[in-house]
Amino acid sequence: MRKLLLSGILCCSLISLSTVYAQKSEVPKFITNVEGVKEYSLKNGLKVLLIPDASQSNMVVNIVYNVGSRNEGYGEKGMAHLLEHMLFKSTKNLGDIKKMLSDKGGNANGTTWYDRTNYYEVFPSSDENLKWSIEMEADRMINATILQTDLDKEFSVVRNEFEIGENNPDRVLQERIISTAYLWHNYGNSTIGSKEDIERVKANTLRVFYEKYYQPDNATLIVAGKFDEQKTLQYIGQYFGAVPKPKRVLDKTYTIEPAQDGEKFVELKRAGDSKNVGALYHTVSYADKDYAALDALGEILTADPSGYLYKSLVETQKVSSLYFWQPTVRDASYLYFGFAVANDKDIKGTQDVVRAELDKITTIKYTDQDVSRAQAKIIKQIESIKNNTISFAINLTEIIGAGDYRLGYLYRDAIEKLTKEDIQRVAEKYFRSNNRTVGVFIPSKDEQRTKPVEFTDEQIVALTKEYKGKALEKEVAAFEASIKNLKQNLTEGKLTNGMKYGLIKKEIKGGKVQANFVFPVSNEKDLAGKSDVGAIMAQLLKTGTTTKSKEQIQDRLDQLKSSIGFNFNGQTLSVYVSTYKENFKEVMAILEDLLLNSTFPENELTKTIAEYNTYLEANLNDPQSIAINEIDRQTSSYPxxxxxxxxxxxxxxxxxxxxxxSQLVDFYKNILGGNNGVGSVVGDLDTKEATQILESTFGKWNSKSKYELAKPIYFETKKLDKEYLTPDKENAIALGKVSLKMDRNSPDYPAFVMANEILGSGGFLSARIPMRLREKEGISYGAGSFINVPITNDVAYWEYYALLNPTKKNAVEVAAKEEISKALKDGFTAEELKSNLVSWQNERKTRLGSDDTLMGLVNTYLQYGIPLEDYDTLESKVKVLKVEEVNTVLRKYLSLDKMTSIYAGDFNKK
Structure with missing residues (x-):
């Protein structure tokens, strides 16, 4: 009787909810259209941004709340981030959010920072996915359950995430410098929060925070990609329109950081294997016109190879590498420099050298060339993000958090208008030693101090409300994410030297063109002992040719808003190109110059080795690096x-x-060549012209070493449990590996794919291993499994992983092995197969919407003759699987008696 009564109540509540949606539904009010970003609003205060792009086969729904660690009070440090985790649990109306996301596949995530929290879902475009995402986000906005039982499990997961960051010396140093630089403002606190606050906060306290900030008048909803605009507006009006406007009025934060009155210094001593120096300068809000000039100055100072600091510190090998960043934030920000220092350098002496070079920033006479070089690089980055609609929609999160989405366009306009006088002015204003945090207090009189400028909400409204932006770009044609459509838009051919290529006709926003070239070279004999030489050679391919210096190469690529990347691994050189239709020919000519005329300057080799080895030294005692390395060493015995x-x-x-x-030059001249290569290009290119460009670039580039495919040897894994102690490391890792013989043509492959999906890889943390370790017991921040089944040989393996607190090592080991043992003994259920099949199919469809996936499929087809239809064939085979077949294959290939397990961490911790 009680069950019937509850059922009736539930039905009534659902009917009532539907009625509310019907009654409260409204048509979102159109506000403006800024360069293709269409703004609407609802009466309850919700802002809506629609960014249609027919060339996409995916869509993203991204909701941004204007709340982050800046809004946290005493005892609440980390609350915004912890609440972000909790909103993946359940809602009163829809139930288990994480399971639903898992069942639907696609990509979903939530992030928190200083000024904002966001949640987004990327799915294949469909009315069903769109409607569900909007309904879910509307329900999650006000109906999250936030149960204490869920919090009891989740806080340890968040604590584990905190501990992972504690293993990174550069990150910890950065946090200490930031916290020292800020006296009062919450930007001085890490968003992930205090471990003690994370552990002690109660669900009812979280709920108060949630009910205050998770409201429509404090949120911006973004829908981008391929979608029906009218239906989208209808769904938004139906679901979000039913959410009432809150009666509470949000108090504005009013803490302003005072002007710093002297250089500060912090020294951090803890376990680690790398040396780092950091320096922070207080700067301005993202809304301030000086922000763009400061960003450009950062590039002018640090760019490889033209940067002033780069030349004075990296070129001279006083530091191994350097970087800068300036957060996109609502209040007065900061600009941070990081310097990696080789272990054989004296850290205190290097610190003094770095400080001396930083002191020169105000005295440098900056040039027009400096400005144009920085402008080209930053505009290239802006355009690249803008023309990837999904990334653009997610990237808007930071800009919205900083005050308004239009600030991003104002930032771009400010970059375009920069002069050397702007750079000189901000250098002299902000880069004073009394505005810097690296050192000790030094008393002095009559200091000229840099006071942060406050921007009120009203000022930002006044700054942005009339902004119209540039002219709208031409809308691009739709491109269906399917193998059939890929084949219809593919032109393949062969160059005179035998290289195969595929041209994928597809309009990309902004006229973008992407290319991926794969060059298998040489043979095991000629490559013996040369793996490290090949890796370094690839990294030095852009450091100068007989016709251009490294600086000239980088400057021209930045001006063309283009990038070229190289990587060498095993016996394959991979080349990645990102450019635009009008620049494709010139960028490929630059690539040709790099492949035929590179010089490998001695000083660049020295710098690169120093940078690589500094990075490797930092990993000598890192649990993840050790475990990943040792799992391979323990399961193979190659010379x-x-x-x-x-x-x-x-x-x-x-x-x-x-x-x-000399080794690099020998490898370059005798090993490299394109005669056995393949490549694919995606973009709206003329086929004949593109073919001629490829012929000019690669047609005469041949290797002097005969190509023979190298094949690995099968080594059977043995039962082994081995620990590696990494003292004073806050996080640990567990890995387990089983070798097996299988290739992708094996009749067992489809069933093994699904066995792995159910056991550890599938869905949004819904497979057995992550569900047990993270969701049920909260003993791992990240856990799962994956398979590596090759195309050209049968040397395959299955592997599981778990990130953990060192004190949870035994619990993780027991739980992981129990889940594997249960699967082997009892098998999976038909329901598990059914639900994981849906999420697996959706994930594959989402992946097919990526240009990288399209190029990868075409290159595999060209290189190995694997038909493109095999992508669909695998799905057809998986769809008809019976659960008995999956269980049989699992037991055939997996065994705990053959699993090699590696554990790395400080297991002496109590």
């Missing part, structure tokens, strides 16, 4: 000369130190 050999980190460091410039 050191083999291209399949896995070096220890120290062996890698020693090998890099021995590399000579």
């Amino acid at each position: 050191k000369e083999s291209i399949f050999y896995t070096s220890t980190t120290q062996e890698q460091i020693d090998a890099f130190k021995k590399i000579k410039q």
Whole structure:
């Protein structure tokens, strides 16, 4: 009787909810259209941004709340971030959010920072996915359950995330410098929060925070990609229009950081294997016109190879590498420099050298060339993000958090209008030693102090409300994410030297063109002992040719808003190109110059080795690096000369130190070549012209070394449990690996894919291993499994992983092995297969909407003759699987008696 009564109440509540949606539904009011971003609003205060892009096959729904760690009070540090985690649990009306996201596949995430929290879902475009996402976000806005039982499990997951960050010396140093630089403002507190506050906060306290900030008048909803605009507005009006406007009035934060009155210094001592120096200067809000000039100055100072600090510190090998960043934030921000220092350098002496070079920033006479170079690089980055609609919609999160989405356009306009006088002015105004945090207090009189400028909400409204933006760009044609459509838009051919290519006719926003080239070269004999040489050679391919310097190459690529990347691994050189239709020919000519005329300057080799080895030294005691390295070493026995050999980190460091410039030149001239290569290009290019460009670039580029495909050897794994102690590291990792013989043509492959999906890889943390370790017991921040089944040989493996607190090592080991054992003994259920099949299919459809996936499929087809239809064929085979087949294949290939397990962490912690 009680069950019937509850059922009746539930039905009534759902009917009531539907009635509310019907009654309260409204048509969103159109506000403005800024460069294709269409703004609407609802009466309850919700802002809506629609960004249609027919060329996409996916869509994203992203909701941004104007609340972050800036809004946290005493005892609440980390509350905004913890609440972000909790909103993936359940709602009163829809139930288990995480399970629903898992069942639907796609990509979903939530993030928190100083001024904002956001949640987004990327799905294949469909009315069903769109409607569900909007309904879910509307329900999650006001109906999250926030149960204490869920919080009891989740806080340890968040604590584990905190501990992962504690393993990174550069990140910890950065946090200490930021907290020292700020006296009062919450930007001085890490968003992930205080571990003690995370552990002690109660669900009812979280609810108060949630009910205050998670309201329509404090949110911006973004829908971008391919979608029906009228239906989208209808769904938004139906679901969000039913959410009442809150009666409470949000208090504005009013803390303003006072002007810093002297250089500060912080020293951090803790376990680690790398040396770092950091420096922070207080700057301005993202809304301030000086923000753009400061960003450009950061580039002018740090760019490789033209930057003033780069030349004075990296070129001279006083530091191994450097970087800068300036957060996109609502209140007065900061600009941070990070410097990596080799272990053989004196850290205090280097610190003094760095400070001396920073003191010169105000005295440098900046040039027009400096400005144009920085402008080109930043505009290239802006355009690249803008023309990837999904990324653009997610990237708007930071700008909205800073005050208004139109600030991003004002920032771009400010970059375009910069002069050397702007750069000189901000250098002299903000880069004073009394505005810097690296050192000690120094008393002095009559200081000229840099006082942060406050921007009120009203000022930002006045700054942005009349902004119209530039002229709208031409709308691009739709492109269906399917193998059939890919084949219809594919033109394939062969160059005179035998290289195969595929041209994928597809309009991309902004006229963007992307290319991926794969060049298999040489053979095991000629490559023996040269793996490290090949890796470094690839990194130095852009450091100068007989016709251009490194600086000229980088400047021209920035001016063309283009990028070229190289990587060499095993016996394959990979080349990545990102450019635009009108620049494709010139960028490919630059690539040709790099492939035929590179010079590998000695000083660039020295710098690169120093940078790589500094990075590797930092990983000598890192749990994840050790575990990933050792799992391969424990499960294979290749000789050191083999291209399949896995070096220890120290062996890698020693090998890099021995590399000579002559070895790079020899590898470049005798090993590299394009005659066995394949490549694919995506964009709206003329087929004949593109073919001619490819022929000019690669047609005469041949390797002197005969190509023979190298194949790995099968090593059977054995039962092994091995620990590696990493003292004073806050996080640990567990890995388990089982070798098996299988290739993708195996009749067992489809069933094994689904077995792995259910066991550890599928859905949004709904597979057995992550569900047990993270969701049920809260003993791991991230856990799962994956498979590696090759195309050209049958040397495959299955592997599981778990990130954990060192004190939870035994619990994680027991739980992971129990879940594997249960699966082997009892098998999976038909319901598990059914639900994971849906999420697996959706994830594949989402992936097919990516240009990288399209290029990868075409390259695989060209290189190995794997038909494009195999992508659909696999799905057809998986769809008809019976659960008995999946269980049989799982038991055939997986066994705890053959699993090698590696654990790395400080397991002496109590």
